[in-house]
Amino acid sequence: MIRIVRVMLRRRRGTALLVLALSVIASAAAAAVPLYTGAAARAVTAAQVADAAPQELSIARTILLTPGGFPGRPAPPAADKLAPQLPYQPGFTTVGGLLVGGQLGGSDTSPGKSVWLAYRSGVCAHVRMLSGRCIAGAGEAIVPQSAGLRPGSETGFAAGTLSQGGFRADGDPIRLTVVGVYAIGDLTGAYGAGRSFTGVPQPDEEPEENVPAVFATLETVGATPFGTAFQTTDLIADGVDFTDDAGLRALAAEEETLAEENGYDVSTALPDLLDRIAAERAGLDRSVQVAAVPLLLLTMVVLYLAVSSSTVRRRTESGLAGLRGVPGFTRWWLSAAETLLPALAAAPIGLAAGWFGVRLLGAWTLPGGDGPRLTWGVAATVGAAIVTVAALAGTAVAQASRGPIAAQLRGTPARAHTVLIGLAEVCAVLAAVAAGYQITAEDQPGGLALLAPLLIAVAAGLVARRVTGPIAERLGRWGLRRGRVNRAMAAFVIARRPTHSRLLALLVVLFGTGGFAVAATTAGAWARAERAQLDVGAAEVWSLPTTTAGDLRNAVHDADPSGRYAMAVAMLPDKRFRVLAVDAGRFCHVGYWSADAQVSQDQACASLTASGSGPLPIIVTQPPPDRVAAGADSVAVTEVAQVAVLPRLGTSGGLIDLGGLPAATPVRQAQVWLAEGTPELIRSGLRVQGLTPLATMTADQVADRLDSSGPALALRFYLVACLAAVVLGVTGVLVVGAAEHDEIGRVMRALRIQGMRSRSVPRQVAGGYAVLVVAAALIGALVAALAWRTARAVVPMVADEGFAPATPLLPVRPGLLAAALLGQVVILLLTSLVVATVLRRAVEGEPR
Structure with a gap:
């Protein structure tokens, strides 16, 4: 055998x-x-x-140290109590530190600058020295650029606290020798663990509470007379396997338990990062x-x-x-x-x-x-x-x-098992209907609804297979009555050959799923670009040092008198309700606006403009309070419009006019928004006005980050898989051609003997396949449109809990969709021509 x-x-x-x-x-x-x-x-x-964020890549322990003694004369602590603990965890780097709060360079006549005198292990490898060198011995210190000191200068540091009555020193000041000036460097990254002295925004603190650090050795910090100090131990994730979700969550929970048992504070946002990774991976x-x-x-x-x-x-x-x-x-x-x-x-x-x-x-x-x-x-x-x-x-x-x-x-x-086949077709149609209903009935459809595009295409293909035979039979008879033999024979082949009706169903599924994949991929790209624009607010955003509302607005106006490219923006320090102050006169030219907003951007700019001395107009996503904090004071606001999403704020917050704030209002989160295509002359003018950015962010950068998310990667795989299925369509045409080769060849040879022309053979065969392909393409396009209208909610746009733009009712790029379908049609028609040519040669090769 x-x-x-x-x-x-x-x-x-x-x-x-x-x-x-x-x-x-x-x-x-x-x-x-x-x-x-x-x-x-x-x-x-x-x-x-x-x-x-740094807080998501670290586990930060903080222990409060109180050496004891009398007020103003604290007793020196034991050296072993100052050294930070350095526990070991696989995949983590342990960074120890000691923080003492106080003032740098103060005197009896003038207050000093509030700083942390800090020891942090490995700091020299993680800061960028602008001048001088890093610390090497006792009494040496490196200061931030904002301190205004140079290497070689001497300064004093006094530990203490600042209250409404002024600065109260804990003891005598110590002398420090400045050996270098540093830039933040890696402090804003994972190494800094999100500590306040790194400049990273704190979730529970106002921006003004972030004070810089003067770094010194452990001996220097420990020799400082202080009333309170903070011993820090930070576990930095730099070699962690983040796929070990359970192990990392257990570690975070264990640290929380240890903190409660030993009486110290622990802070980490590691579970938040793990939640995002899990959501991305699950959706993918x-x-x-x-x-x-x-x-x-x-x-x-x-x-x-x-x-x-x-x-x-x-x-x-x-x-x-x-x-x-x-x-x-x-x-x-x-x-x-x-x-x-x-x-x-x-x-x-x-x-x-x-x-x-x-x-x-x-x-x-x-x-x-x-x-x-x-x-x-x-x-x-x-x-x-x-x-x-x-x-x-x-x-x-x-x-x-x-x-x-x-x-x-x-x-x-x-x-054939006609009854079983009929029942299977009915079940397929019912499954498509059930999937469509599930999509409309549930906010987050899953299960069968995820297969809705495919089920709709399969149901449409089966229905088309059923109705094609009778229609082709009538067209064939109509062609014979009018003497159009080639068309009639092509129609009869479609009507009387079951393999052709099966091929039609196959091609309908091919075109329907391919069209839906193209529509889903283009819509996903559009949604991610829309999300990136609203997350950033403008094409480019500069983060600036602390200033006042009036100075910020005037500087931007001087740099860009036309108002087309640059706009002053400030985030107000209200903890209850996030408020973004924008220059209403320039917002329409510079800022992005949601395409789905019930209020147009022009209407928003007009309604935001402050007039008179009454409450400031505010556009919100939810009901606002009567007053919002603006520096030391607060301002009254009145709602003029409500929208679903606001630039930079997302689905929570409000917009007001920066021009309505008092000019002296301190702005500690100042920004400049730049429009797309801002000339270099405007950028240079902003720097001349003293607006040098501390950090920049662009919408393209955020869009690139979103393009590497789970939904984006899944949609690309979906597109490639569906478009690669055209190979199966070609194979299907070849299979049907081979299956019908002998039978149709006998028929054609008999007709040739009766006088049919040689060129009629490929016309009839290719014409039949061409009709199938074109009909399947038209039906498939309609199926793709129906599937998109019904099942577009199952397309993954974003994986996080942030704002997700509403999926458009129509395909975003219909031209690209048409081009993809047309390309598939051309490939299948060429395959049909090959099948017809092979059959013609077989017919002509037989003796008549």
């Missing part, structure tokens, strides 16, 4: 190679899901860690798995068509074997072996193809990633896909070869 199977494989290489290719596609698609998911999850995790896993379903489904359908049509063409052989007494299982094995063996051989090839394909896709979607990793889980997935392919092929052989031996000898196809 093995020899017979070998002969069959050699004689029917075409069928074996086709099954091998389809099995490779199925196994490659199955392997691509875990391979891409793993690589994308690692890339998403790395992106989240890179963008994390779900979306990639759903994205692979259309490709796998189309592969299985084409495989079933190929195997069943090949078996039907050999029904006579099966009948002869049965007539000679060969058992039914043996006949099934002889027919199925030429498909099962290539399917099994496809496993390693498909695994390698999936790995290579994900590597190529990762070069586009995951720049800088570490690529796919082969695991036993990937191998198990490929094995499951191959088992499914083998089972499907075996079922197709059994279905196509069943029936009486007499019917097999005549070569007539097996009778």
Whole structure:
């Protein structure tokens, strides 16, 4: 029997190679899901860690030290009590420190500058020296640039507290020798652990409470007479495996427990980072798995068509074997072996193809990633896909070869299970309806709703398959009555060949899912760009040092008199209600505005402009308080409009006019917003006015960060998977052409004998396929539009809890959608022309 199977494989290489290719596609698609998911999850995790706040990458312990003694004359603490604890945790770097608050350079006649005298281990490796050198011995210090001191100068530091009655020293001041001036450097990163002296905004403190640090050695800080000091121990995550979600959460909980037991404070936002990573990974896993379903489904359908049509063409052989007494299982094995063996051989090839394909896709979607990793889980997935392919092929052989031996000898196809097929089609339509209802009934649809685009396409394909036959039959009769033989014959082939109606259903699913994938990908890109613009507020934002509202506004006006490129902005220090003060006269030219806002940007600018001495107009996302804090005082506000989202503030806060604030109002979170295409002359003018940015942020930078998020990566995989399915469409056309080759060839040869022209053969065949392709494209476009209107809510836009722009009702880029569908149509039409040409040569090669 093995020899017979070998002969069959050699004689029917075409069928074996086709099954091998389809099995490779199925196994490659199955392997691509875990391979891409793993690589994308690692890339998403790395992106989240890179963008994390310092508090999210550290666990900060703070111990209050009180040395005792009399007020004003504290007793010197023991040296062992000053040294910070340095516990070890795998993947973390422990940074110890000691903080003493006080004033630098004060005297009896003038107050000094509020600073922290700080020791922090490894500080010299994490600050950028502007002049001088870093600390090396006792009595030496490095100061920030804002201190106004130079290397080599002497200054004094007195520990104490600042109250309404003035500064109260804890003891005699100490002398410090300034050996260097530093810039913040890495202090704002993970190394600083978000401590207040790094300048990183604190969640529970006002901006003015952030004071700079003067760094010195532990001996210097410990020798300072102080009433209170803070011993700090920070665990910095610099080698942590952030995929170990449970382990990191357990560590954070353990630190909280230790803090309660030992009476010190611990602060960390590590669980917040883990929550974001988990949300990104969960959405990515779900979306990639759903994205692979259309490709796998189309592969299985084409495989079933190929195997069943090949078996039907050999029904006579099966009948002869049965007539000679060969058992039914043996006949099934002889027919199925030429498909099962290539399917099994496809496993390693498909695994390698999936790995290579994900590597190529990762070069586009995951720049800088570490690529796919082969695991036993990937191998198990490929094995499951191959088992499914083998089972499907075996079922197709059994279905196509069943029936009486007499019917097999005549070569007539097996009778279809009409009732079962009808029930399956009804169930598919009901599933599509149920998925659509679930989307409309739930705020966050899941489960069956995630497959709604595919189910709608499948239901439409099955309905089109049912109605195509009667319509084609009538068109064929109409063509015969009018003497249009070629059109009539093409219509009759579509009407009377079941493989053509199956091909139509396949192509409808292909065009429908491909169109939806293009619409989803373009809408996702638009939503991320919209989100980035609203998160930043303008094309570019400069963060500035503390100033006053009047000085900030006047400086920007002097640098940009036209008002088209630069705008002064200030975040007010109100803890209850976030308020952003913008220059209303320039906001329409510089700031971004939501496309879904109920109030236009021009109306917003007009309504924000303050007039008179009454309450300031405010545009809010929720009801505001009667007054909001603005420096030491507060200002009255009155609501003039309410919108869903505001630039920079998101879904919580309000906008007022900066010009309505008193000119002397202190602004500690000052900003300058720049419009897109701001000339360099304007930027230089801003710097000349003293507006030198401490940090900058652009909408493009935020958009790039969002483009590396889980939803963006999942949508790209979805697009590639659906558009790659055009290969299956081409294969389907070739399979149907091969299945009908002999029968249609006999018909065409008979018509040629009766005088039909030679060129009519390709016209009839290619015309029939062209009608199928064009009809499927038109139906598929309508299906894509219907699926987008119904199921656009399942498209992942953003994974976090921030603002998600409303998904547009119509495709964002219809031209790109049309181009993608047209490209698929052209490829399939060219394939149809090849099938027609092959058939013409076969007909002409036979003697007449």
